[in-house]
Amino acid sequence: MEECIIKTPLGFTKIIGDVDGIASITVLNSEEKVTDIIPQELEECVIQLQEYFKGERKQFHFKINAEGTDFQKRVWQELLNIPYGKTTSYLKLSQQLGDVKAIRAVANANGKNPLWIIVPCHRVIGSDGSLTGYAGGLQRKQWLLEHESPYKQHTLF
Numbered sequence: 001m002e003e004c005i006i007k008t009p010l011g012f013t014k015i016i017g018d019v020d021g022i023a024s025i026t027v028l029n030s031e032e033k034v035t036d037i038i039p040q041e042l043e044e045c046v047i048q049l050q051e052y053f054k055g056e057r058k059q060f061h062f063k064i065n066a067e068g069t070d071f072q073k074r075v076w077q078e079l080l081n082i083p084y085g086k087t088t089s090y091l092k093l094s095q096q097l098g099d100v101k102a103i104r105a106v107a108n109a110n111g112k113n114p115l116w117i118i119v120p121c122h123r124v125i126g127s128d129g130s131l132t133g134y135a136g137g138l139q140r141k142q143w144l145l146e147h148e149s150p151y152k153q154h155t156l157f
Helices: 040-053 070-079 090-096 100-111 138-148
Strands: 002-008 011-018 021-027
Touching: 002 040, 011 040, 021 040, 070 090, 070 100, 090 100
Parallel strands: none
Antiparallel strands: 002 011, 011 021
């Protein structure tokens, strides 16, 4: 597996992958040394993430190869269906997967998503519209949702 560290508006991000696809994208809570030479297997991912943060990309097109249980992969696949700029709730996600009672398992699988931003777990909110649990921190979740929102907030001061 190859890896690199890039800097994003939300912090340093570690990308891990190989010729079979990207296995992990993780936002870090510490400063790291940015990788000087991006491994070829990770280049497209880095380019597309940079485009996303510039507001130039809404969908990602590169191979992913995340490890997880069959159930986790089903949840992550369902997350890929949430359109850019939209949100869904854990309850709706559970319903779409065919088992309303699996809401906690769905939330748990959502929290184990290894592909930050690419598999958009940040687009899942509470049924009441609240920002609930996010492995990257709620301030990052809010930033991502505002970044994707078609309604941009402007400050008055």
